[in-house]
Amino acid sequence: MVGVTAFRIRPARPDDAAALVALRAVVYPFLVRGEESMRRLIAEPAPGEDWAGYAAEVDGRMVGWVAALRDPRAEDRDFGQISQCHVDPAHRGRGIGTALLTEATSYLRSIGVSRAAARISPEAVGFAERRGFRASSRVMRFSARDLSLPPCGVPPRQPGIKLCSVRDVPEAALYQAELEATGDVPEEVPSGPSSYETWCHEIRDEPGLDRDSSTVALAGSRVVAFTLLMRDGERGWSDMTATVPDHRGRGLAYMVKVATLRRAARSGMRIAYASNAGENAPMLAVNTRLGYQPVATQISCVAVL
Structure with missing residues (x-):
């Protein structure tokens, strides 16, 4: 097309990080x-994770991205994921999204994956359906809490429950709590528990984990509830x-989230x-009570490759 600069798709590099965040x-x-x-x-995918990322460039500038992976915890080894295929709005309509998706599906086929799940914005459903x-x-709902607004209350007290930061608890106790608590988490691709090695990579060693704001509830020395907050400057993300199970229905999720948001706000975070x-x-109700407001939805899609 006259006047339109060609794009190229290439494998991701660690030094793409800043452009990808932008x-x-x-x-x-x-x-x-x-x-x-x-x-x-x-640079370092999780242990045992088959992962590949691809960048789209125009004149040396990143304008699109996609990642494809097979989670090491996946029970069905024929099932993979395509993660966040997206293109800068100024460069859409030129085939970049299709080219990124082609790279991602080709990679998954090369590692023996025959089906893939993806989450997409509602306006992209037609694009996805035309490509199989x-x-x-299933819908994922995203919400935001403006931390410059008045605090969301003081964490309620419960007999026998103590709150502290993630930094102050043994890693083995936090890992055990995840094993106990996440067995019934809704997922597109059913998966088993995290190995300790995978958990260390994704949680313990994650540079973006705000260890001071992230909060756990302790019953004695046992972690019975927790919330993990990832951070990028003034923005935060409630990762988990x-x-x-034996402590549900007591308001502990609300308690740890209140404490986490208050700590994050005091440390300069502006939006979570x-x-x-x-x-x-239950968690949608907790977030509504905390003052989170809906900002986006994504729809789960599946394709046979």
Whole structure:
């Protein structure tokens, strides 16, 4: 086409991190991952994770991105994921999204994956369906809490429960709580528990984890609820909130989230984002009570490759 600069697709490099963070802030401002975290994601995928990322460039500038992976915890080894295929709005309509998707699906086929899940914005459903994906009824809801607004209250007290930061608890106790609490988390691709090695990579060693704001609830020395907050400057992301089964229904998720948001606000965070599966009514109710406001939705899609 006359007057249109050609684009190229290439494998991701660790030094793409800054450009990728900037691109994502334009297309998906509610997805928070800082430059150091993104650099590590590209350079050091989780142990046992089959992962590949691809960048689209125009005149040497990143204008699009996609990642493809097979989670090491996936129970079905034929199932993979295509993560956040997105293009700068100023460069859409030129085939860049299609080219990125082609690279991602080719990679998944090369590692033996025959089906793939993806989450897409509602306006992109037609794009996905023309390329073999079928939308499901599953929806991910994203919300934001402006931390410059009045605090969301004081964490309620409960007998026998103590709150402290993630920094102040043994890693083995936090890992055990995740194993107990996340077995029934709704997922597009059913998966087993994290190995300790994978958990250390994704949580313990994650550079973006705000260890001082992230909060746990202790019953004695046992972690019975926790919320993990990822951070990029003044923006935060609620990566996971969970309560062990035998302590549910007591308001502990609300308690740890109140404490985390208050700590984050005091340390200079200005906005906190969260996501919840549409069917996870209890956590949606907690976030509504905390003052989170809806900002976006994504729809789950699946394709046979």
